[in-house]
Amino acid sequence: MSTQVTITIPDQVFDTARQLAQLTQREVAEVLSDTLALALPTLPDNAMMSQSVETLSDAAVLARSSLHLPPAQDARLTELLDDQQADRLTDAGRMELAGLLQTYRVGLLRKAQALAEAVRRGLRPPLVP
Numbered sequence: 424m425s426t427q428v429t430i431t432i433p434d435q436v437f438d439t440a441r442q443l444a445q446l447t448q449r450e451v452a453e454v455l456s457d458t459l460a461l462a463l464p465t466l467p468d469n470a471m472m473s474q475s476v477e478t479l480s481d482a483a484v485l486a487r488s489s490l491h492l493p494p495a496q497d498a499r500l501t502e503l504l505d506d507q508q509a510d511r512l513t514d515a516g517r518m519e520l521a522g523l524l525q526t527y528r529v530g531l532l533r534k535a536q537a538l539a540e541a542v543r544r545g546l547r548p549p550l551v552p
Contacts (some may be wrong), residue, residue, distance in 0.1 A: 477538045487537035
């Protein structure tokens with residue numbers, strides 16, 4: 424199933440997509456669609472991700488407030504960031520990095536929400552600078 428959307432993108436992004444489409448003998452829309460699919464992470468569709476933190480049990484709030492990336496993802500993220508720093512990141516690596524960073528950001532947001540809820544409930548003391 425697909426949904427058609429209209430977006431405005433920077434000229435440079437379009438030019439890059441057009442060049443890639445020509446090189447791979449594909450349509451620009453297909454290149455952009457595939458790039459988005461690779462860049463955006465698939466988020467877990469389970470109760471933990473969709474359930475509001477306010478409705479979680481105390482144990483679940485505490486568990487979520489201490490979440491980390493799985494070790495393999497964390498190691499890969501570190502590797503990609505090192506490659507980026509050393510200016511040896513490939514185009515595929517950039518897309519993978521973007522996806523992992525999105526996954527990290529979503530996890531960090533969930534963790535922060537749970538931490539705030541844990542403090543609100545008195546399950547842990549507030550963080551101090």
